[in-house]
Amino acid sequence: MEIKIYKEDSKLTVELTGRLDTLTSPEVEKKLVPELEGINELVFDLKGLEYISSSGIRVLLAAQKAMDASHGTMKVAGPGESIMDVLVVTGLDSVFNII
Helix, strand or coil: CEEEEEEECCEEEEEEEEEECCCCHHHHHHHHHHHHCCCCEEEEEEEEEEEECHHHHHHHHHHHHHHHHCCCEEEEECCCHHHHHHHHHCCHHHCCEEC
């Protein structure tokens, strides 16, 4: 798992590459949570994500909840076919703003 975080004013982009699963989700949360202060727009760039488990979905849902609480927005960008399939099957394609 590779995690890259880019911050520009009140926009935060989190680029994930590899697998977002039980082993890597805690690391993503650990890096993400401190960065959310003062953020109005959060973008998860999933172009390089190969796999997402229920633990990974929980990370995305927690981030969405945090952004909702702060009246910010969250986008999920560029999910590949397998990631998109998971989002559709779980109904999260209607929860997340997918671009």
